[in-house]
Amino acid sequence: MMKAYVPLLLCSLLVISPIYQQGLGQETASGSSLELFSHRSIRNSLIDAVVVSDNDPYLSLISTSVACWYDTETNTTGLLPLLVHHEGNLTDAQTRFLATFLNSSQDGLLVLGEPLMTPYQATEILGPAPSVAISLATWAYTTAPDVLILPYGTVDLYQLSLFATPLASYLNMPLLLFDDNEGELQDVCAQLQTSHAYLVGNMDLSLPTVTVTFLPDEAAITDTLLTVIKNQFGSINYLTMTNPADVVPPAVLNTTTFSYSNRIINKKIIILGKEFDISGNSTQIFSFVVPPGFTYLQISMEISPNHASFLGRLRPTDPVVFLTLMDSHG
Numbered sequence: 001m002m003k004a005y006v007p008l009l010l011c012s013l014l015v016i017s018p019i020y021q022q023g024l025g026q027e028t029a030s031g032s033s034l035e036l037f038s039h040r041s042i043r044n045s046l047i048d049a050v051v052v053s054d055n056d057p058y059l060s061l062i063s064t065s066v067a068c069w070y071d072t073e074t075n076t077t078g079l080l081p082l083l084v085h086h087e088g089n090l091t092d093a094q095t096r097f098l099a100t101f102l103n104s105s106q107d108g109l110l111v112l113g114e115p116l117m118t119p120y121q122a123t124e125i126l127g128p129a130p131s132v133a134i135s136l137a138t139w140a141y142t143t144a145p146d147v148l149i150l151p152y153g154t155v156d157l158y159q160l161s162l163f164a165t166p167l168a169s170y171l172n173m174p175l176l177l178f179d180d181n182e183g184e185l186q187d188v189c190a191q192l193q194t195s196h197a198y199l200v201g202n203m204d205l206s207l208p209t210v211t212v213t214f215l216p217d218e219a220a221i222t223d224t225l226l227t228v229i230k231n232q233f234g235s236i237n238y239l240t241m242t243n244p245a246d247v248v249p250p251a252v253l254n255t256t257t258f259s260y261s262n263r264i265i266n267k268k269i270i271i272l273g274k275e276f277d278i279s280g281n282s283t284q285i286f287s288f289v290v291p292p293g294f295t296y297l298q299i300s301m302e303i304s305p306n307h308a309s310f311l312g313r314l315r316p317t318d319p320v321v322f323l324t325l326m327d328s329h330g
Contacts, residue, residue: 041172042142043069047123048102049081051090053113058129058152060084061161062175063112065148065168066140072232088117112136130179134188137174144174144192151201152179164200164221166240170228178203198224252298260286264321299325 050067052059060082067082081101083094090098098109102120109122112132116122125135130152137144148168150161168175174192176185182205189197189210196211200221215221229236266280290297 041144041146041174043078043172044140044142047080047108047110049083049098049108050110050112051083051085051116051118051122052111054084054086055114056129057158058150058161058177059113059132061150061165062129062133062136062177063110064165065173065175066110066136068169069172070170070232071172085114085116088115090116090118130177130181131184133175133177134181134184137176137188138191141174141192144194146171146173146196146198147176147189147192147194148173148198149176149178149185149200149203149205151203152177157201160201160215160218160221163218164198164215164225167198167221167225167228170225170232178205182206253294258286258288262286 047066050063052063063082067078067080069078071077081097083090083097085094098118098120109116109118109120111118111122111124112126113129114126115124123139125132125139127135137147148164148171150164151157152161165175167173176188178185178199185205186207188194189207194210196213197207198213198215199205200215202216213224215224262284264280264282264284266282267278268275268282269278270276
């Protein structure tokens, strides 16, 4: 099971250097880096969008190469929407997006982890992340000469896994999770005809028929990522920064609710594209104080409309109302 994570800022500082490999009693990869990355997976294209549960951040990791991949041999790429649902429900924004993106209810969703309430056709792969990863690999790929195996567990292992995940998209390969499931991983590698695996972290995993490239730490992962980027794309012009604490709900120590009620009355006139207030003001400012001693805050705001009068219901358009949260410095 996943353990609680401490907040951690993960920043990729990239420096080009050769691939790092370390043997742990298994056959390790040899030869040039170009030979390592020349394998091609065969995929099944059966879905239009991917939706994963938020109950385990590893579900988002293992779905990455299903939603985004590059095939250099055919010079093609794949990019599908990847959404995260909470307890089987999508947000209003996610629902509107799918209604716009999908052509009909016959379009297919891939749902991972927990069931999703949806009017669309859905293929569900449910359960804990390690078993979902295995089922997802055999569902999405017919053959996969290369696989990326991530360690499943603590915050340090999640950090390494998060760091290494882009490899799966760059090299078009499935992600698997090691959680004392050596036999299952050996079986899925045999089914996918896997001949080479990247192992992240210092896991004690035996894959007798598979050549292994070990990526024990951030330096080894960075070196491999840069080598792949150089071979596949020549260069890359962006840097990704992420905070694993964003996907792990913090322990709630205290909850305080502030309620404000006020009427916003504002009449405007527009002349030559410029707005002029005739009466009232379009903005209301409300203040609340955050007690000292808190390092992390989660602030949510909601607008609740009053019951409109009969004449108010006849107005031709609804007003646009929104909230902006600012600190004392603006």
